[in-house]
Amino acid sequence: MTVSKKAIVLLSGGLDSATCLALARQDGFQPVALSFDYGQRHHAELAAARRLAAASGVSDYRVLRLDLGAIGGSALTDASIDVPTEASAGIPVTYVPARNTVFLSFALGLAEVVGADDIYIGVNAVDYSGYPDCRPEFIAAFEQVANLATRAGVEGHRMQIHTPLIALSKAEIIQTGLRLGVDYSLTVSCYQADAEGRACGRCDSCRLRRQGFDAAGVTDPTRYY
């Protein structure tokens, strides 16, 4: 009997990370799923992550509490900044400063502790929201950090950051997930979902999600309020 290798999977509870989790499994890894409770407005996302982990039979699921709100600077963590309902040019106010760097850093620490050399993150550079830390060059630079920051670099094995969605359109992500049995009704994408996980239908994230389901020719299971 072979014991499958562990991989850390960053699980936000959204459509992308749910697909990423399914892909980590397909790649033969035993996922250790990691979510963050970082004062995000859309707390329903976190409940969705928990449901997804349970539905996917993840045996090691962890939630880390962070106070990104103490740093502020984003509409997602700072109650004084409104979530926009229109697309904007440049980096939007929903961008959380250094969020993916922070998340990957914790994933790296956890990887080292559980003995994983692999981290999955569902970033996407195609139908993306203009966040600088979703770009392939950022991921490549972080992988370099990962190998220098940890025992891995010293002991001579390689840490790898997997971004299986990075070059896929939202429609392709959805088609991939459906093929792997992902239940998208469990996921929440909306930046201002209500406590039941119902979506606003107007924010950037809702727009991208709806366009993705439309383009994939698949019925969107999202519930709106």
Added chain:
Amino acid sequence: MTVSKKAIVLLSGGLDSATCLALARQDGFQPVALSFDYGQRHHAELAAARRLAAASGVSDYRVLRLDLGAIGGSALTDASIDVPTEASAGIPVTYVPARNTVFLSFALGLAEVVGADDIYIGVNAVDYSGYPDCRPEFIAAFEQVANLATRAGVEGHRMQIHTPLIALSKAEIIQTGLRLGVDYSLTVSCYQADAEGRACGRCDSCRLRRQGFDAAGVTDPTRYY
């Protein structure tokens, strides 16, 4: 009147970061000091950081709470691992997985929010404890991440990670700090200091500190229990 530029200074409450804070000031920056409450055993260190920030007239001092303990894996955050009293070969058990990566990630987020392009961290590669994330190649890689992860990279200004202590011996750090007026009696280095900030005198960190004061030919203000 010129308004000085802000720099984020990671302030642990130890000897190195206290010196680093003084150097950031000398470089003409207005320091924004950042400490972490990460379940470290030596909580006295955090009290020291607060005293240092106050004594140095830092007007913006922030403490972020993190649950690194939920990740575990280090004698500094995991109560089930003993702090060693003898020097060991290789990476010691006091190494906190990915700690500097996590700390620098938050510093990066804060830098972006307060409009700073500069981060000071008191890592040291000479009299260091064998932690992989204190090496110059790690810092260089993180600086690359910093410039790709944030608005800086997109907007065309450069983020810089300053490590003014990286090539100094402990004795040189102490001499530098004394020249700049650092009050080392306010600092705590011991991994298992008591609530009053008194040191054990036996852990790696105590040993390095004592050797540093000896080599600098200066009286060590450390109080032992």
